[in-house]
Amino acid sequence: MFGIESFKPWVGDLYYISHPKLLILGESRWDEEFTDTKIIEFQIDGGHFRAHTNFVQAVLGKRHWEEGYDPIAFGRKSIFYNYNTSFYPGRARIPPEHGERAEAQNPRMLRKMLEMYKPTHCIVWGIANWRSVAVEGAKWGPDQAMPGLADGWPYRRITIGSHTTLFSHVKHPSAGFSFARWSAVLSTFLMLISA
Numbered sequence: 596m597f598g599i600e601s602f603k604p605w606v607g608d609l610y611y612i613s614h615p616k617l618l619i620l621g622e623s624r625w626d627e628e629f630t631d632t633k634i635i636e637f638q639i640d641g642g643h644f645r646a647h648t649n650f651v652q653a654v655l656g657k658r659h660w661e662e663g664y665d666p667i668a669f670g671r672k673s674i675f676y677n678y679n680t681s682f683y684p685g686r687a688r689i690p691p692e693h694g695e696r697a698e699a700q701n702p703r704m705l706r707k708m709l710e711m712y713k714p715t716h717c718i719v720w721g722i723a724n725w726r727s728v729a730v731e732g733a734k735w736g737p738d739q740a741m742p743g744l745a746d747g748w749p750y751r752r753i754t755i756g757s758h759t760t761l762f763s764h765v766k767h768p769s770a771g772f773s774f775a776r777w778s779a780v781l782s783t784f785l786m787l788i789s790a
Contacts, residue, residue: 604676613672
């Protein structure tokens with residue numbers, strides 16, 4: 596996609612009719628063959644990745660054992676891809692180094708994704724990822740504090756053409772991820788209006 600052979604984001608079949616329109620930016624892949632689409636297909640087919648389970652629980656506000664927790668329905672309504680579009684051989688949770696995060700194709704691909712899919716909201720996984728995310732040829736609006744949260748967790752907006760997308764982030768959901776904390780942040784974030 597977009598001229599990069601291994602760039603295969605997951606786009607749920609109900610994304611276009613969902614609201615909010617959610618783009619999830621993971622951090623990186625460590626296997627060339629295991630594309631972003633295959634990651635979500637594995638999850639939908641009953642596979643288990645702690646990071647995805649933790650994240651989906653927080654977005655839905657339901658633990659995986661509770662009624663209403665439906666990762667398949669969630670996947671069908673969202674887009675997922677890893678911001679760092681090159682794969683990094685090794686194993687999970689070895690974060691990319693600064694030079695890898697700064698590859699020019701990362702902000703270029705994000706811009707193309709924003710132009711093509713026009714998400715209302717984007718959730719970035721990981722603090723280092725949040726600090727490195729950029730959109731080619733565009734500038735972020737100032738960070739704002741989410742209303743109603745004691746710590747004023749930040750969000751920002753970016754406008755491409757006439758469409759605005761709100762961005763925020765969570766701690767990477769693969770480790771030390773608090774359901775109560777991130778469920779509150781994400782429910783607040785997803786109620787914000789991007790206009």
